[in-house]
Amino acid sequence: MTTIADALASARKSPATANHSRVDSERLLAHVLGVTRGALYAHPERPLGDREISEFQGLLQRRGEGEPVAYLLGNAGFMDFQLAVDPCVLIPRPETELLVELALESAPEDKNGPLQVADIGTGSGAIAIALARAKPDWLIHAVDLSPQALALARRNARELGARNISFREASWCEGLADSAYDMIVANPPYVAVGDPALHPDCAFEPDMALFAGADGLSAIRQITIQVRRCLKAGGLLLLEHGHDQREPVAGLLSAAGYRNIKHYRDHAGHDRIICASQSSPAQRRPELKLRRQRRIQARTALSEPTLNEGRRFNSGNTTSPSPGLPPKSPLNEGRRFNSGNTMYGRSQMVWREGRSTKAGGSTPATRDATACADSCGKVAQRRPEVQLRQHHRLLDLEARHRVRSTKAGGSTPATLVISKNSAQPRNSGLESTLLQNDENQIRPIRQ
Ligand SMILES: C[S@@+](CC[C@H](N)C(=O)[O-])C[C@H]1O[C@@H](n2cnc3c(N)ncnc32)[C@H](O)[C@@H]1O
Numbered sequence: 001m002t003t004i005a006d007a008l009a010s011a012r013k014s015p016a017t018a019n020h021s022r023v024d025s026e027r028l029l030a031h032v033l034g035v036t037r038g039a040l041y042a043h044p045e046r047p048l049g050d051r052e053i054s055e056f057q058g059l060l061q062r063r064g065e066g067e068p069v070a071y072l073l074g075n076a077g078f079m080d081f082q083l084a085v086d087p088c089v090l091i092p093r094p095e096t097e098l099l100v101e102l103a104l105e106s107a108p109e110d111k112n113g114p115l116q117v118a119d120i121g122t123g124s125g126a127i128a129i130a131l132a133r134a135k136p137d138w139l140i141h142a143v144d145l146s147p148q149a150l151a152l153a154r155r156n157a158r159e160l161g162a163r164n165i166s167f168r169e170a171s172w173c174e175g176l177a178d179s180a181y182d183m184i185v186a187n188p189p190y191v192a193v194g195d196p197a198l199h200p201d202c203a204f205e206p207d208m209a210l211f212a213g214a215d216g217l218s219a220i221r222q223i224t225i226q227v228r229r230c231l232k233a234g235g236l237l238l239l240e241h242g243h244d245q246r247e248p249v250a251g252l253l254s255a256a257g258y259r260n261i262k263h264y265r266d267h268a269g270h271d272r273i274i275c276a277s278q279s280s281p282a283q284r285r286p287e288l289k290l291r292r293q294r295r296i297q298a299r300t301a302l303s304e305p306t307l308n309e310g311r312r313f314n315s316g317n318t319t320s321p322s323p324g325l326p327p328k329s330p331l332n333e334g335r336r337f338n339s340g341n342t343m344y345g346r347s348q349m350v351w352r353e354g355r356s357t358k359a360g361g362s363t364p365a366t367r368d369a370t371a372c373a374d375s376c377g378k379v380a381q382r383r384p385e386v387q388l389r390q391h392h393r394l395l396d397l398e399a400r401h402r403v404r405s406t407k408a409g410g411s412t413p414a415t416l417v418i419s420k421n422s423a424q425p426r427n428s429g430l431e432s433t434l435l436q437n438d439e440n441q442i443r444p445i446r447q
Contacts, residue, residue: 002053004029005044011056016064024069028059031073068201079130083156088148090209092126095266096187099240099273100130102264106236106275107135108182114139118184118230120172120223121145123209125153125165127185132162140165141176146208172219173226184227187240192216216242220249224256231278243270250274 011017011025023037030037032055033048048056059072070076070091075084078092079100085091107115115138119128122142132140142157142165144150150167157165168175173184189212191198202210212219220241227237237258241249243266250261258276266272 001047003044004033004040004046004048007048007053007056008040011060014060014064016060018064020063024063025060027069028063028072029056032056032059066200067204071204076124078124078126079133081129081133081160083124083126083129084152084159085124086152087204088146088206089124089152090187090205092124093187095272096126096240097130098264098266099185099187099238100127100134102273102275103127103131103183103185103236103238104134106183106238107138108234108236115182116180116232117141118143118173118176118181120184120186120227121188121209121219122153122167123149123187125156125162127187128153128165129157129160129162131185132157132164133160136164138164141168141181142166143168143170143172143176145169145171146206149206149209172223173230176230178229179232181230181235182232183236183238184231185238186223188212188219188223190216190220190240190242190245215248216245217248217252220245221252224252224258228256228258228278233278233280235278236275237278238273238275240273241271243268243272246271246274 007029008022008025011029012022017025026037026040030040032052033039033046062072063069068091070085071087074086075082076091077083079097083092103117107117115135117131117138118141119125119131120143122128122144123146125142128140128142131138140162142150142153144153144167147169150169154167157163157167170176172186189208189210191202191210191212192215193211193213195216198210220239223239224237231237237253239249246263250263253261253274253276257279259279261274261276263271264273264275
């Protein structure tokens with residue numbers, strides 16, 4: 001009669017199990033008997049039947065040949081649950097539990113509806129299922145290129161009651177929507193082909209789950225690029241990588257434009273997980289940021305009291321336009337200019353010049369507009385006693401210019417300022433003052 005204690009003692013002496021742990025033998029025997037490992041210690045005297053002995057010996061033999069215990073048992077523990085595994089999928093590793101924990105900790109706030117998360121290269125579904133169980137309100141998209149892996153992942157999800165996962169057979173981010181994901185996680189293949197350090201047990205695992213080109217980085221290279229398209233601004237990418245790949249992986253992420261790159265160590269003290277965030281559109285395309293800054297500057301410049309200054313000068317002028325932003329329509333601009341509101345008209349013209357220059361991408365012209373209008377208003381304030389007289393003179397002057405500029409092909413900002421070079425008396429009223437005092441502001445407008 002062979003008891004549990006006898007079977008385990010002979011397994012320890014067997015050359016087939018020489019390279020494997022006592023725990024492996026105990027797990028295999030517990031599996032054959034349909035009990036826990038604890039039960040083996042509780043009832044070492046329990047006799048084994050012939051079928052149990054031969055089944056146990058068969059498993060020991062296969063284990064001796066290097067087949068992983070998880071494949072022999074058909075399941076593997078991950079986090080707080082058991083997953084069915086077979087040689088079509090990688091056996092989930094403890095390091096990957098760290099990836100799950102980090103994903104749960106660093107997930108962005110759930111602001112607008114459920115978080116959208118993708119697990120690319122899901123294999124047995126380990127990561128996706130762990131996240132789905134911990135966060136039933138998240139929407140998880142599990143992707144794998146292997147149909148066999150996906151079939152097993154689906155089965156695992158069903159058996160573990162993880163309903164918030166959808167599965168897709170595809171290569172990495174293929175078919176995933178643009179800018180749709182708050183977080184993308186992956187434990188991709190990262191072993192260099194021919195790596196001599198690879199554990200012999202890995203020979204039983206699928207090549208496509210392990211190997212990633214000559215340097216072990218080909219999958220991560222693809223992922224870092226593809227994920228950028230799919231993450232929302234500020235979204236996170238969490239990747240597991242090889243213990244010696246910290247620098248090259250960080251380099252790939254940084255070159256692809258990710259920000260806030262952080263490293264995390266596994267329980268053995270190796271850098272194993274990397275986390276990075278998607279930059280905002282402006283960070284990705286600095287020219288957008290520059291354009292936005294220019295828009296803000298231009299708006300600020302235009303909302304300064306430029307036009308009010310002009311209005312103050314024209315306070316007695318019944319045709320003075322309302323203060324506020326310059327009119328949008330070029331027709332209106334012309335009408336207002338021709339209405340006799342010269343100061344306002346000048347501001348308007350300068351503003352229009354600024355605007356048209358701005359359309360070509362330059363803010364300085366807008367600043368000139370503000371500077372010039374400011375100076376016009378200040379001149380008017382400095383000489384209030386001549387305001388009315390100047391105003392009438394300018395009306396007259398402007399009327400003559402209008403005739404001339406209309407003939408010359410229309411009224412333009414340059415046409416008004418041309419009065420400096422025209423045959424008009426240079427010392428007449430306000431214009432003269434402007435030309436003397438504010439030549440610098442006027443000159444650029446004519447260029
Ligand atoms: C290291 S395994 C990880 C499995 C599982 N996520 C885990 O952590 O246990 C890598 C997985 O990526 C899958 N894979 C390999 N190339 C792929 C590709 N181009 N697109 C999608 N999945 C791929 C493999 O089939 C495998 O399931």
